[in-house]
Amino acid sequence: MSEETHTISVQINGRKVKVTVEARMLLSDLLRGELGLTGTHVGCAHGVCGACTVMIDGQTARSCLTFAVQMDGATIETVETLGDNASLNVLQQAFHEKHALQCGFCTPGVLMSATQLLNRNPDPTETEIRRALSGNLCRCTGYVNIIRAVKLAAERMRGLAASSSAHASASRE
Amino acid sequence: MLSPSLRSSRKKPRNDRQEGRPSLKPARFKYIAPSSAEDAVKYLAEYDGDARCLSGGQSLIPLMNFRLLQPAALIDLNKCPGLNYLRQEDDELVIGPMTRQASVEHSDLVRKCCPLISEAMIYLGSPAIRNRGTIGGTLAHADRTAELPAVAVALGAKFLVLGPNGSRTIPAEEFFLGDLTTALQPDEMLREIRFPVSAKSSRSAFVEAGNRHHDLALVGVAVSLSFIDNCISDARIVCHGAGPHPVRLTYAEDALIGKSVAPDLLDEAASQSNLSIEPEGDIHASAQYRSAVLPRLVGRALQRAVSDGVAA
Numbered sequence: 001m002s003e004e005t006h007t008i009s010v011q012i013n014g015r016k017v018k019v020t021v022e023a024r025m026l027l028s029d030l031l032r033g034e035l036g037l038t039g040t041h042v043g044c045a046h047g048v049c050g051a052c053t054v055m056i057d058g059q060t061a062r063s064c065l066t067f068a069v070q071m072d073g074a075t076i077e078t079v080e081t082l083g084d085n086a087s088l089n090v091l092q093q094a095f096h097e098k099h100a101l102q103c104g105f106c107t108p109g110v111l112m113s114a115t116q117l118l119n120r121n122p123d124p125t126e127t128e129i130r131r132a133l134s135g136n137l138c139r140c141t142g143y144v145n146i147i148r149a150v151k152l153a154a155e156r157m158r159g160l161a162a163s164s165s166a167h168a169s170a171s172r173e
Numbered sequence: 174m175l176s177p178s179l180r181s182s183r184k185k186p187r188n189d190r191q192e193g194r195p196s197l198k199p200a201r202f203k204y205i206a207p208s209s210a211e212d213a214v215k216y217l218a219e220y221d222g223d224a225r226c227l228s229g230g231q232s233l234i235p236l237m238n239f240r241l242l243q244p245a246a247l248i249d250l251n252k253c254p255g256l257n258y259l260r261q262e263d264d265e266l267v268i269g270p271m272t273r274q275a276s277v278e279h280s281d282l283v284r285k286c287c288p289l290i291s292e293a294m295i296y297l298g299s300p301a302i303r304n305r306g307t308i309g310g311t312l313a314h315a316d317r318t319a320e321l322p323a324v325a326v327a328l329g330a331k332f333l334v335l336g337p338n339g340s341r342t343i344p345a346e347e348f349f350l351g352d353l354t355t356a357l358q359p360d361e362m363l364r365e366i367r368f369p370v371s372a373k374s375s376r377s378a379f380v381e382a383g384n385r386h387h388d389l390a391l392v393g394v395a396v397s398l399s400f401i402d403n404c405i406s407d408a409r410i411v412c413h414g415a416g417p418h419p420v421r422l423t424y425a426e427d428a429l430i431g432k433s434v435a436p437d438l439l440d441e442a443a444s445q446s447n448l449s450i451e452p453e454g455d456i457h458a459s460a461q462y463r464s465a466v467l468p469r470l471v472g473r474a475l476q477r478a479v480s481d482g483v484a485a
Contacts, residue, residue: 003190003201022190023204023247024197026238033195045198046235053301059275060301065234067227069204070251113301134386135299 008072012037013081021068028052030068031078039079039108043137050136053109054078060116079108082115090160091115091153100149102140110136114150122158124150199234200243206252210335214362216248218337222359226250228271228310231302250362256309261286266368270309274298277308286370287328289377289397293320296379299387309363312348315355315418318390322349323413324379325366326421327395333365340364349418374400378477380470381414390414391458392467396474403433410442410471415452415463424448425471434479443472 007020012035021030028045031037031054043049045064052063055077083089088096091114101107110133117124117132124132129150130143138146190196205224207213217224224246227233236242250256256271259280266286268277277283278294297303297311297320311321312332325332325345332343337360348356357363371377381393392414399407408426413419424445432438452463 004203006204022197022201024199024201024237026198026234029195029197045238047231047298047302050299050301056305059304061305062231062301064238065231065302066305067204067230067234067247070227070230070249116300131295131386132300135301 006069006072008069010071010073011075013077019068023067023069025068026064027054027056027066027068027071027076028063030071031063031076037078037080041105041108043105048137049106050109050113051106053112053136055112055116060112077112079111082111090156091118091150094149094153094156095146098145098149098152100141100146101138106136106138106140110138110146114153117150118154118157122161123154126151198240199237200240202237202244203246204249205246206249208253210250210253210256210362210364213248213250213253214335214337214360216246217362218360220244220246224248226313226362228313229273229306230310231298231306232310232314232316256364259283261370262367264370266290266370268308268366268368270307270313270363270365272308274303274306274308274311275300278303287368288371289324289328289379289395290321290368292377293324293379293395296320296381296383296387296390296393302387308366312366313355313357313363315349315351315353317352317417318393318414320379320381320390320393320395320413323393323395323411323419325368326419327377327397327409327411328368328371329409330369331367332363333367334361335364336361346421351417354417371397372399376400376478378474380474380477382466382470389457392452392463392470394467394470394474396471396478398429398475398478405429405432405434408442410446410474412446412450412467412471415450415467417453420450422446422449422471429475439472439475439479443468443475446471 003022005020005022009018028042031040040054040063041051042064043051047062047065053060054063057075083092095101113133113136126147129147205216223244225244227247227249250271256269258269259272260267274297284291298306311319330345332348334341334343343356377397379395382391383389395411397409398405408429410422410425411419412422425442428442428445446468447464452460452467454460
């Protein structure tokens, strides 16, 4: 029996992609297997570990709990949008400096959850960070350094925001 | 059939997909994206019990990834307009089934109308799950550890259900029948949830015991108390996680009704909790643990409700 397929158009990391998928293909299968975006990791494939977390239309979601066919017209961002080896973004740099990862398997998902937190809340408390990351399991770090890294990133991002707004108001004058 | 991760790595994976491509976790199904709830119900009837509605998918897709569930068709409600809404109509808070859990969690209207719902929302799942998971999905899925069914029973919600022959209304208390089993017929879908707006004088609280904040509830309790003058005129105490569906702890409720609040009274009521339910044991917690923790949770919930408990 030949399998039913659907053609979807989806924007992934700023690139428009038209792709034909089986109905049962998960978004994580599409990203990793079809598009080669292997930054998104698949740990448990049932929504518990959080390693496969991506942004769908600006909101974090589990790519293992979403069918690719549902993503027609959606905008998806994966960990690959954050930065690369040559230029880490502020959050990734903070993870690097604070030793917020060891094996790195959970890190893509943690980064996406932390990105959503910092987009919404530039100055989170430790409790807020822990709640925001409660759906991401890490078996290496014990979380302490992850929380330190998110705090450091928040601090630096606030600093950047303050200096850029100061710069903007100075240049207006 | 074993999921790919369970297969022996020495054997060539049995591929039920095109030769040379990695296999996929869920079994094959037909994907249908109707443009109205009426059409969705028609498809449900057409498949005669072998189709499932796909809302947020945060409970359904795990079951399909394990191939514990292999429906012939999925009817995706995400493309149906008009199922995602949140509004007050007179003395009811009305919620569309496709409303995302995160939007209910952050809604000022919900906090004003039914603070018990707002309080329970952060227990529903991790933030990414709540972004995608829906109100109708968690209610219709009816997991025994789910929070919202208990909240719906505690608040006396009404469920509007759509079938091929029109709609009917089911009170929350009659909706949850057992593990993953509701009063919904195979060709019916949950079309709307109506929560009575909590009275100004009412008090509520939600507490839960679990390993992580959003993780499976081992036991949880939702409490809603109504007052006339300083007297408790109505009490609804609902437990989830200890049995296959939410259970009202009527002995504890009866101990409160008609009385005015005193520390002894709350303790007395909490101690009656296990008269209404014999908590079950499973791999997550023993029956003894649940029996011991339930009265404590009820006591804590009542205390929270009458002291700093959320007021409407």
